[in-house]
Amino acid sequence: MTGSNRVKLKPGDTIGILGGGQLGRMLALAAARLGLRCQVFSPDPDSPAFDVVLNATCAEYADVEALELFANDVDVVTYEFENVPSAAAMVLAARRPVLPSRSALETTQDRLIEKDFVTSLGIRTAxxxxxxxxxxxxxxxxxxxxxxxxxxxxxxxxxxxxxxxxxxxxxxxxxxxxxxxxxxxxxFVPFEREISVVAARAADGQVECFDVTENEHRDHILKVSRAPAAIPDALADEARDIASRIATALDYVGVLAVEMFVVSGGPNPGVLVNEIAPRVHNSGHWTLDGASISQFEQHIRAIAGWPLGKPLRHGHVTMTNLIGDEIDGYEQWLTVPGATVHLYGKGAARPGRKMGHVTQVSPLPPRQGRN
Ligand SMILES: Nc1ncnc2c1ncn2[C@@H]1O[C@H](COP(=O)(O)OP(=O)(O)O)[C@@H](O)[C@H]1O
Ligand SMILES: [Mg+2]
Structure with missing residues (x-):
């Protein structure tokens, strides 16, 4: 996708989403609120995203004919996971704009290429x-x-x-x-904490970053995100600057997330990039209930060629993932004052499977600025 081939959708147009998981589902819900339709392509007949769209394509990513028919039905193609086979992206890109671009996908699908790219920008990694x-x-x-x-x-x-x-x-x-x-x-980075920045970039180069999020993992799976991260302003500015520079250098259109380590001790304190996700990200789910515009809406706006929003955070936000059989406690969560419960409609609650999440917002005290 180049500047000469810009997308400008109108309400009623259709976005094709590759991948049918919870991210695709939440993208489709955000699109619907903006009057846009979505068609989801996924090989899994039980895809949670199928439940919220009128048209779905259930086929393998190697099925060229299915990809071509899908492309014919949509105005722009995006994806909810980074392992989109390059061949599938190529088939689609021959027919419709694919955003983010194939080159952004290829850079971020491979940890070595990704790290070489990040370090070439003068940004630190392990x-x-x-x-x-x-x-x-x-x-x-x-x-x-x-x-x-x-x-x-x-x-x-x-x-x-x-x-x-x-x-x-x-x-x-x-x-x-x-x-x-x-x-x-x-x-191995002896990090003090893990943070991430979810950033959106429009085709005209506008970049909007959400507040830095602090992430707690359990068994390598994200368990809790908190926004804003409890870090000094200078570090938060550095983290957001890093995400902006990455988005710009990739000539990116859409939402991406940059996972980072904060290192406080040692000779070189600061921020190190861990990895880039070329898509909406679990650590940005808090934006659904904790900000005026969600990461999903920002992504839809970016790929639609619409102006990005300037998201305002509503307070201190905590997002808790419901993993595996934790989903069985959903009724309990429904009774917690102030909690917003999201269930992904997935079948089997296998260990480690992300089944839903809960957001809790502590509103800002009145008349106070950014905190
Ligand atoms: N070099 C590293 N030093 C310290 N911890 C790491 C390092 N790489 C990964 N980890 C830990 O493992 C988690 C998962 O690694 P990551 O590279 O983000 O892979 P993925 O999220 O794709 O599984 C990280 O969030 C972090 O907690
Ligand atoms: Mg990771």
């Missing part, structure tokens, strides 16, 4: 190395030190596809168990 064999792993462990984290370059999520390496570990066994020849080794 020290890292390209790992393609046991020999390169042994050499990199000596250079980067321990503890360190070995990650598959592609397809990792919620801590899957990564393993922490500690002194004395059997590298041969770890390498064999990772089951890929395409990995990176990262120095």
């Amino acid at each position: 020290n890292y190395a390209d790992i393609s064999s046991l020999a390169t792993l042994r050499e990199a462990v000596l250079r980067i030190g321990q503890p360190s984290v070995l990650k598959t370059r592609r397809f990792g999520y919620d801590g899957k596809g990564q393993v922490k390496i500690r002194p004395g570990d059997d590298l041969e066994r770890i390498w064999a168990e990772l089951g890929t020849k395409s990995a990176i080794l990262e120095a």
Whole structure:
């Protein structure tokens, strides 16, 4: 997608969404509020996003004919997950604008390409190395030190596809168990906290960042997000500046999230980028109830070619994920004063599966500015 090929949707137009999970569902709900229709493409017949749209395509991402028919039905294509096969994106891009662009997708689908890109902007990450064999792993462990984290370059999520390496570990066994020849080794960052910035960028270059969010993981899965993060203003400004620079350098159109580590001790305190998600992000769910405009609406506005909003936060916001059988407590949550409950309509509550979330907002005291 280039500047000469700009999208400008009108109410009543149709957005195609690749992926049918909760992110696609919440995107479609935000689009509906703006008078836009969505058609969802997903191989899973039980996709939660299918429930909220009139038209759905249930087919594999390799099904070229289904992709072509889908493209014919929509005015612009977007996606809710980063592992969209490049071939599918290519088929679609030949027919309709695909936003964010394929090049943004390709940069962020691969941890090595992503880290090379981030460091090329002069933005810090953990020290890292390209790992393609046991020999390169042994050499990199000596250079980067321990503890360190070995990650598959592609397809990792919620801590899957990564393993922490500690002194004395059997590298041969770890390498064999990772089951890929395409990995990176990262120095373990002794972070004080994890934060993220959800940013939206429009085709005309406008960038709007939400307030910095602080994220708490449990078993590598996001459990609680709090906005604003309890960090000094200078650090928050730095984090948002980093997200803006990344969005601009990618010539990005849509919402992205940048996960970061805050390091306070040591010789180089500051912010390090962990990873970029080229999509709406779990750590931005608080914006649905905690801000005047949600991340989902910002994404829809950006890909529709509409002006981005300037989101105002309504207070101190906490978002709690309901994971696996925690969903069974939804009735309890429904009785909590001030809580807003979101259920994704998923079937089996498998361990680790994100089933819903709850937002709680503590309103700002009257007549006070930003806090
Ligand atoms: N280099 C690192 N140093 C310290 N902790 C890390 C490092 N890499 C990942 N982690 C921890 O593991 C979590 C998941 O890793 P991440 O790279 O974000 O993969 P994904 O979210 O795709 O599974 C991070 O949120 C962080 O808590
Ligand atoms: Mg992550």
